[in-house]
Amino acid sequence: MTNEKKQIKLGVFLAGTGHHVASWRHPDAPADASMNLDYFKELAKTAERGKLDMLFLADSLSIDSKSHPNVLTRFEPFTLLAALAQVTSSIGLAATASTTYSEPFHIARQFASLDHISGGRAGWNVVTSSIESTALNFSGEKHLEHHLRYQRAEEFVEVVKGLWDSWEEDAFIRDKETGEFFDQEKMHELNHKGEYFSVRGPLNVARTPQGRPVIIQAGSSGDGKALAAKTAEVIFTAQNHLESAQEFYQSIKQQAAGFGRDPEKIAIMPGIFPVIADTEEEAKAKYQELQDLIIPAVGLQILQNYLGGIDLSAYPLDGPLPELDPEASNAVKSRFKLVQEMAKRDNMTIRELYQYVAGSRGHHIFVGTPEQLADKMQEWVDHKACDGFNIMPPLLPEGLELFVDKVVPILQERGVFRTEYEGATLRGHFGLEQPANRYSKK
Amino acid sequence: MTNEKKQIKLGVFLAGTGHHVASWRHPDAPADASMNLDYFKELAKTAERGKLDMLFLADSLSIDSKSHPNVLTRFEPFTLLAALAQVTSSIGLAATASTTYSEPFHIARQFASLDHISGGRAGWNVVTSSIESTALNFSGEKHLEHHLRYQRAEEFVEVVKGLWDSWEEDAFIRDKETGEFFDQEKMHELNHKGEYFSVRGPLNVARTPQGRPVIIQAGSSGDGKALAAKTAEVIFTAQNHLESAQEFYQSIKQQAAGFGRDPEKIAIMPGIFPVIADTEEEAKAKYQELQDLIIPAVGLQILQNYLGGIDLSAYPLDGPLPELDPEASNAVKSRFKLVQEMAKRDNMTIRELYQYVAGSRGHHIFVGTPEQLADKMQEWVDHKACDGFNIMPPLLPEGLELFVDKVVPILQERGVFRTEYEGATLRGHFGLEQPANRYSKK
Numbered sequence: 115m116t117n118e119k120k121q122i123k124l125g126v127f128l129a130g131t132g133h134h135v136a137s138w139r140h141p142d143a144p145a146d147a148s149m150n151l152d153y154f155k156e157l158a159k160t161a162e163r164g165k166l167d168m169l170f171l172a173d174s175l176s177i178d179s180k181s182h183p184n185v186l187t188r189f190e191p192f193t194l195l196a197a198l199a200q201v202t203s204s205i206g207l208a209a210t211a212s213t214t215y216s217e218p219f220h221i222a223r224q225f226a227s228l229d230h231i232s233g234g235r236a237g238w239n240v241v242t243s244s245i246e247s248t249a250l251n252f253s254g255e256k257h258l259e260h261h262l263r264y265q266r267a268e269e270f271v272e273v274v275k276g277l278w279d280s281w282e283e284d285a286f287i288r289d290k291e292t293g294e295f296f297d298q299e300k301m302h303e304l305n306h307k308g309e310y311f312s313v314r315g316p317l318n319v320a321r322t323p324q325g326r327p328v329i330i331q332a333g334s335s336g337d338g339k340a341l342a343a344k345t346a347e348v349i350f351t352a353q354n355h356l357e358s359a360q361e362f363y364q365s366i367k368q369q370a371a372g373f374g375r376d377p378e379k380i381a382i383m384p385g386i387f388p389v390i391a392d393t394e395e396e397a398k399a400k401y402q403e404l405q406d407l408i409i410p411a412v413g414l415q416i417l418q419n420y421l422g423g424i425d426l427s428a429y430p431l432d433g434p435l436p437e438l439d440p441e442a443s444n445a446v447k448s449r450f451k452l453v454q455e456m457a458k459r460d461n462m463t464i465r466e467l468y469q470y471v472a473g474s475r476g477h478h479i480f481v482g483t484p485e486q487l488a489d490k491m492q493e494w495v496d497h498k499a500c501d502g503f504n505i506m507p508p509l510l511p512e513g514l515e516l517f518v519d520k521v522v523p524i525l526q527e528r529g530v531f532r533t534e535y536e537g538a539t540l541r542g543h544f545g546l547e548q549p550a551n552r553y554s555k556k
Numbered sequence: 557m558t559n560e561k562k563q564i565k566l567g568v569f570l571a572g573t574g575h576h577v578a579s580w581r582h583p584d585a586p587a588d589a590s591m592n593l594d595y596f597k598e599l600a601k602t603a604e605r606g607k608l609d610m611l612f613l614a615d616s617l618s619i620d621s622k623s624h625p626n627v628l629t630r631f632e633p634f635t636l637l638a639a640l641a642q643v644t645s646s647i648g649l650a651a652t653a654s655t656t657y658s659e660p661f662h663i664a665r666q667f668a669s670l671d672h673i674s675g676g677r678a679g680w681n682v683v684t685s686s687i688e689s690t691a692l693n694f695s696g697e698k699h700l701e702h703h704l705r706y707q708r709a710e711e712f713v714e715v716v717k718g719l720w721d722s723w724e725e726d727a728f729i730r731d732k733e734t735g736e737f738f739d740q741e742k743m744h745e746l747n748h749k750g751e752y753f754s755v756r757g758p759l760n761v762a763r764t765p766q767g768r769p770v771i772i773q774a775g776s777s778g779d780g781k782a783l784a785a786k787t788a789e790v791i792f793t794a795q796n797h798l799e800s801a802q803e804f805y806q807s808i809k810q811q812a813a814g815f816g817r818d819p820e821k822i823a824i825m826p827g828i829f830p831v832i833a834d835t836e837e838e839a840k841a842k843y844q845e846l847q848d849l850i851i852p853a854v855g856l857q858i859l860q861n862y863l864g865g866i867d868l869s870a871y872p873l874d875g876p877l878p879e880l881d882p883e884a885s886n887a888v889k890s891r892f893k894l895v896q897e898m899a900k901r902d903n904m905t906i907r908e909l910y911q912y913v914a915g916s917r918g919h920h921i922f923v924g925t926p927e928q929l930a931d932k933m934q935e936w937v938d939h940k941a942c943d944g945f946n947i948m949p950p951l952l953p954e955g956l957e958l959f960v961d962k963v964v965p966i967l968q969e970r971g972v973f974r975t976e977y978e979g980a981t982l983r984g985h986f987g988l989e990q991p992a993n994r995y996s997k998k
Contacts, residue, residue: 138730138737145730145737149762151673175661177760183730183737187723187762190669196638197673216662219617219693227632231593231639250756251661281629288580288587288625293851295580295587295625314692318619320591320629409735 119529122495123381123502123544124522125208125350126161126514127170128154130184133387134508135416135472136407138183142512148188151197157511158198161205164518165532167543168206168237170330170350170504171195175215176248178419192224199232206540208237208330208348213270214263215243215252218313221270222277225327226319234323234539237348238274239330240341242267244446246423260447264337266310271329271345273313276304278326279551280316302553324541325548334362334448343369346380347546350504352452352476353384359499381501381544384494385477388487389508390516397481404508405469413468420449420471431465452476477506484520491521492530561971564937565823565944565986566964567650567792568603568956569612570596572626575829576950577858577914578849580625584954590630593639599953600640603647606960607974609985610648610679612772612792612946613637617657618690620861634666641674648982650679650772650790655712656705657685657694660755663712664719667769668761676765676981679790680716681772682783684709686888688865702889706779708752713771713787715755718746720768721993722758744995766983767990776804776890785811788822789988792946794894794918795826801941823943823986826936827919830929831950832958839923846950847911855910862891862913873907894918919948926962933963934972 130148131137138145147153161169171191178185191209199207207228211221221238229236242263249257258266285300304315331346333339342349343366353359367377389404391397410431418426421438429436435457440450453471456462462470473479480487494500507513525531536542572590573579580587589595603611613633620627633651641649649670653663663680671678684705691699700708727742746757773788775781784791785808795801809819831846833839852873860868863880871878877899882892895913898904904912915921922929936942949955967973978984 136735139732139735141732143732145732146728149672174760176756177743177758185760186738187760189672190634190665190761192632192635193638193666193669193673196635197642200639200642215659217657217694220658220662223632224635227635230591230631231635247756250754252659253752253754286588290581290583290585290587293578293581293849293854296628301619310695312692312695314618314689316619318616318627318629319632407735412735 120495121532122491122525122530123383124166124531125168125170125383125502125504126166126517127172127385127504127506128157128510129172129506130188130510132509132513133474133477133506134404135182135412136404136409137509139407140404140509143509147510148184148186151189153511154189154194154198155201157514158202158205160511160514160518162202164522165535166205167502168208168540169195169198170208170239171210173210173212173241174245174248175212175243176245176251178245182416192228195228195236196231199228199235203233204535204538205235206237206328206543207232207235208239208328208540210239210241212241212243213267214258215248218270218273218277218311219317222274222317223319225274226278226317226322229322229324229327230319234541236322236324236327237330237540238327239332239350240267240271240345241332260335261337264333264341268341268344269308269310273304273306273308273311275326276306277313277315277317278322279553280304281321282551282554283321286320300553321551324539325551328540328544328546335446338448339366339369342366343375344373348544349380349382351382351384352448352478353499354452354478356494356497356499359384359494360497363498363500379546383502383504384500385506386491386503387474387477387479387506387508388513388517388521389479389481390484390487390513390520392483394482394486397483401481401508405473408469408472413472414464416472416475417453417464417468420476421453422450426464429464432463434461435464435467449476473508474506484516484524487521488524488528491525492528495530562937563974564933564967564972565825566608566973567610567612567825567944567946568608568959569614569827569946569948570599570952571614571948572630572952574951574955575916575919575948576846577624577854578846578851579951581849582846582951585951589952590626590628593631595953596631596636596640597643599956600644600647602953602956602960604644606964607977608647609944610650610982611637611640612650612681613652615652615654615683616687616690617654617685618687618693620687624858634670637670637678638673641670641677645675646977646980647677648679648770648985649674649677650681650770650982652681652683654683654685655709656700657690660712660715660719660753661759664716664759665761667716668720668759668764671764671766671769672761676983678764678766678769679772679982680769681774681792682709682713682787683774702777703779706775706783710783710786711750711752715746715748715750715753717768718748719755719757719759720764721995722746723763724993724996725763728762742995763993766981767993770982770986770988777888780890781808781811784808785817786815790986791822791824793824793826794891794920795941796894796920798936798939798941801826801936802939805940805942821988825944825946826942827948828933828945829916829919829921829948829950830955830959830963831921831923832926832929832955832962834925836924836928839925843923843950847915850911850914855914856906858914858917859895859906859910862918863895864892868906871906874905876903877906877909891918915950916948926958926966929963930966930970933967934970937972
């Protein structure tokens with residue numbers, strides 16, 4: 115009897131005291147978590163103990179001082195992951211980096227260096243930076259418009275991939291006798307000249323252990339989905355319902371096939387925000403405890419930000435969401451739509467919406483037992499709604515420890531999650547092949 | 557009796573197989589050193605065993621494929637130092653970062669994050685990138701002219717320092733009861749609007765353990781010296797003779813005083829390239845062994861690069877250096893001058909010059925015993941030629957091990973070098989005060 119059960123992919127999205135906006139107020143939370151290295155080291159070790167595929171770090175290049183305290187100040191992702199690579203040996207390390215406010219040469223280089231430093235565990239979450247005020251930190255008056263950001267992103271990713279091919283795997287001869295250090299034929303200039311960038315190369319980092327760090331993408335707008343279908347190997351997304359998740363899943367995999375890609379080689383991983391306890395009642399009480407810690411002004415602000423800065427202060431908190439024009443906002447379009455849909459379908463008031471969004475930031479909230487969570491995860495994977503999940507614990511470190519100690523063993527027992535790492539690269543965990551260098555004749 | 561002997565500051569400039577261009581061909585060299593993390597970890601531990609003030613990493617944002625094999629491919633400095641911070645606990649960690657091809661927000665953030673990750677050991681070697689072709693990797697047609705690079709650098713450093721003051725030390729209240737996470741009055745926007753940059757801030761990293769990472773500078777042209785005198789706390793320089801080193805020392809310290817700075821709080825550290833053995837004869841033989849490994853074409857290319865790309869192929873190798881116009885070159889001016897002076901003063905042929913430059917890249921070559929090296933170092937420090945040295949071992953790891961095991965104990969015995977770290981920050985090692993935040997009252 116062969117075990118043909120579809121394996122679940124699991125990431126953990128690390129964020130200070132947890133993904134619930136009021137988590138820092140919880141008695142168990144280390145309130146300084148977002149800049150506490152020892153704390154992050156413990157989280158990384160816990161995740162690796164759970165044999166998870168990867169750690170995932172978000173990022174931002176500006177501050178919204180009214181937002182989640184976890185993201186006011188935090189580590190820069192490359193430095194943090196290079197440090198965490200030293201206390202782990204197998205788990206993947208995915209960092210978010212923006213294509214709107216950086217240069218392809220820098221990003222190619224930092225990920226290549228991280229891939230070497232971690233022995234092949236780097237992943238790049240490609241984002242275009244949705245917060246408008248970011249431009250003000252980079253000598254720009256105005257943030258690039260949504261569609262142009264995605265045009266730039268596509269070219270940016272192509273340049274980065276090109277730079278990662280600068281050196282063929284066997285380029286370095288290092289013959290002490292003859293004095294030949296490398297084979298000139300196996301070093302390549304990219305000589306890219308495009309609309310946004312002109313980059314000569316070669317990159318000054320050798321071919322990396324993974325050949326190419328894994329490309330992750332989270333865009334859910336039309337442009338975002340197209341970019342993901344074209345370039346991403348892992349897709350992070352916010353999906354709240356089985357049906358809409360199935361639609362998203364099918365649509366991405368079809369688009370990818372249309373681009374000549376193998377849909378099986380793309381892992382779609384919605385975020386999930388699990389509140390777990392031994393009984394449903396305990397889990398509900400736990401969730402309510404966190405919700406009660408939300409300060410109303412903070413909650414409203416987060417909802418407004420989520421909608422791209424639209425001012426809702428004129429509307430009663432316990433009334434409905436007014437009609438809003440998504441085109442009038444430079445927000446993340448998929449989020450905008452999500453909130454509008456929830457407001458209509460479930461008749462949610464502004465207060466209910468901000469409580470929902472503030473708590474989980476629009477991601478799928480699960481409240482229940484470890485067994486129920488394992489059921490739900492398997493259901494989604496079996497019904498082609500996703501290939502796995504990016505776990506967003508509401509409260510850390512507790513939420514990750516519970517997941518690793520209570521949920522992972524159930525999944526392992528059911529034969530749908532690894533009991534040991536099969537390899538030591540992120541690409542390996544996801545069953546992705548080592549990409550060939552475009553120049554290699556082999 | 558109090559010990560009033562002037563203490564020597566010591567850094568080690570790490571570079572793959574060592575600073576000698578042919579070091580990789582030496583039988584003892586691990587030829588893959590420049591991208592070997594375990595190797596760098598061992599070097600870092602050795603340097604810390606020697607109680608050195610800091611590790612120093614150069615950097616470059618382009619490849620000169622005909623240059624030193626160590627710098628063809630290498631780690632990106634922030635990721636490497638964040639990793640090395642995990643296997644060391646006291647030694648300073650200085651990274652080179654360019655002001656010409658980056659944004660102040662990114663650089664401020666990466667150094668701030670590294671400072672947190674290392675517990676206050678970060679230093680920034682500010683460079684303006686002298687290699688012209690770098691522009692081609694950053695969508696630029698033409699490299700910024702020398703004087704403009706320094707103008708940009710000065711503004712860049714000011715912006716970075718401003719961003720490091722974004723948060724006062726006691727900005728974070730984290731009162732779980734009241735829900736007050738931070739004091740809005742203690743978070744500051746910079747709102748910088750200058751000639752090269754406009755940056756709003758605040759930085760999204762909390763005030764760092766050192767308050768500000770240590771600023772290092774290596775410019776030796778007029779513009780470079782002015783920038784160093786104005787902003788640097790540590791100055792790295794190439795000095796070959798006691799007298800010219802004394803002139804440089806006095807000139808920088810005077811200029812710094814002119815800018816209202818305390819000259820005692822600036823450490824001037826020339827590079828030194830020590831070939832050490834138990835006897836002078838053995839040391840000479842060791843040096844010759846390395847020199848004999850230089851391939852003539854490589855040596856000539858390095859000399860040409862050193863002079864800003866001037867083509868010397870038409871001149872006989874065993875003839876004199878022709879008259880060259882420094883203004884016609886966009887090279888590092890101080891290096892240009894150094895080579896011209898050596899050629900004249902010592903009647904050196906092109907071959908002799910390339911051998912000299914290729915071996916040590918213009919830095920002070922010392923060949924002798926540990927005792928003699930200790931004498932020379934003390935002589936320079938006592939005669940106000942410098943405050944210490946940046947050690948550039950010709951061959952690694954051997955050169956660093958010898959320095960730590962043979963030279964450091966002599967300096968310690970003479971009471972001119974620490975036997976234990978007094979603190980755990982780079983600022984502390986250099987006797988620099990914690991800078992006050994510009995916004996803090998009292």
